Amino acid sequence: MSMLTPPGMGGKYRVTGQTYPRMRRPSNRRRIITAAIAAVLALGLAGWGTTQLIDVFAGDGDRRATAARATACQRATAVAPVLSLRPGQITVNVYNATPRGGLAKAAADELRRRGFAIGQVGNAPAAYDKKVAGVGVLLGAPTAAKGPFLVLGTQVKGTTPRTDTRRTADVDLILGTAFTTLAPKPLADQALAALARPVPADKSRC
Incomplete structure (x- = not known):
């Protein structure tokens, strides 16, 4: 045994001549590579998860925007409601708020x-007497706004x-005084007929 051979070491660790045993620690390369791969995978999963969350919320917003546009287009392409109310179905009370008899x-x-059916005159x-400066006032229940007022308004403009x-x-x-x-x-009849004729709305924004 050579003097360079550490005690208790023999066999392949026996030092003979100019040969010395390799005493380096085991390499950590495998652990480093494994840790690096794990880190890359973790970052990849985190990024994928973030992307999915963004897609979920962005997709939900896109779906809502698309649904809103579709609803708007449906409204735009729908025809105007037909007013089937006729003059004979409306009772009109006519009052004079002017000084003219x-x-x-x-x-x-x-x-x-x-x-038109005529009630009180x-x-x-x-x-209202002497207090209506314009053409006149149409007065009725709240439900009259979308029916009788429209029909009677074709006969009395303003x-x-x-x-x-x-x-x-x-x-x-x-x-009123005006x-x-x-x-x-003829003009009143045209306006009255227009109320009962459906007119397609503008589709240019769809």
């Missing part, structure tokens, strides 16, 4: 000739719609 009767007679109530607490279906036409006459019958 006979105005309410003349207007009521003309509305009757055009097919006379001077306007104190709340009136102001107002509602009150009545529960009946009749409406008041209160003539009133002269009803709309010409």
Whole structure:
């Protein structure tokens, strides 16, 4: 045994001549590589999970936006509602809020000739008498706004719609100081027919 051979070591660790045993520690390369691969996988999974979360929320927003656009297009392409209400189904009370006599009767007679049912005719109530500066006021229940007011408005242009607490279906036409006459019958008939004719809405934004 050579003097360079550590005690207790023999066999392949025997030092002879110029040969020395390799005493280096075992390499950590495998553990380093394994740790690096694990870190890369962890980062990859974290990134994938984040992407999925973003896609979920972004996708949900996109779906909502798409649904909103589809709804808007459906509304845009739908036809306007048809108003089937006819003049004979509307009872009109005609009141004169001006100093000119006979105005309410003349207007009521003309509305009757055009097919409207006429109720009371006379001077306007104190709340409106001599206090309507425009063409006139259409007064009725809240439900009249989407029906009788539209139909009666084709005959008297420029009136102001107002509602009150009545529960009946009749409406008041209160003539103001700017009133002269009803709309010409041909024009009024055209406007009345337009209410019952569906018109396609604009599709350009779909």
